[in-house]
């Protein structure tokens with residue numbers, strides 16, 4: 001079965017961003033994100049897409065409610081615009097894919113994803129975007145991998 005994984009960097013207080021942007025700059029975590037997602041489709045909200053743009057080597061599936069939305073693209077960008085999470089899920093059916101945020105899209109996808117890959121960031125910054133609560137009733141921690149300045153934790157959905 002293919003995996004659908006939410007990948008996020010999450011502070012101790014659940015913050016993932018502020019004012020549409022990230023609130024830390026941890027190059028090692030960006031490298032981890034790049035290595036992990038390379039070659040796989042990524043589902044993201046329109047706000048997150050506008051913050052980071054199209055990333056090379058990965059198809060971006062951008063979710064917006066706006067029927068007129070036209071992304072700002074340059075030649076070679078691999079971007080598909082969809083208008084619901086269901087449509088995004090259809091786009092990646094049968095592939096190992098990632099949900100890459102932001103807060104609204106992580107929340108909407110929480111019942112759909114099979115895995116969570118969380119970079120725990122040892123900070124408590126102010127912010128207005130948060131990762132959803134990870135309920136241990138539904139999620140089992142299956143791996144904890146300390147890195148330089150953060151820890152990558154894998155969760156698998158518990159069998160119903």
Ligand SMILES: NC(=O)c1ccc[n+]([C@@H]2O[C@H](COP(=O)([O-])OP(=O)(O)OC[C@H]3O[C@@H](n4cnc5c(N)ncnc54)[C@H](OP(=O)(O)O)[C@@H]3O)[C@@H](O)[C@H]2O)c1
Nearest residue numbers: 008009017020021022045046048064065101102103104105
């Ligand atoms: N730390 C991390 O790992 C990480 C990762 C990614 C993002 N972030 C942070 O997260 C923040 C952005 O998160 P956000 O929640 O504000 O925005 P977001 O989830 O990236 O995008 C929100 C937009 O997605 C569209 N949307 C949301 N739900 C939808 C649905 N059910 N159907 C159709 N379209 C839907 C809407 O677009 P329209 O308005 O166009 O309709 C909505 O305005 C930023 O601060 C960013 O830096 C952090």
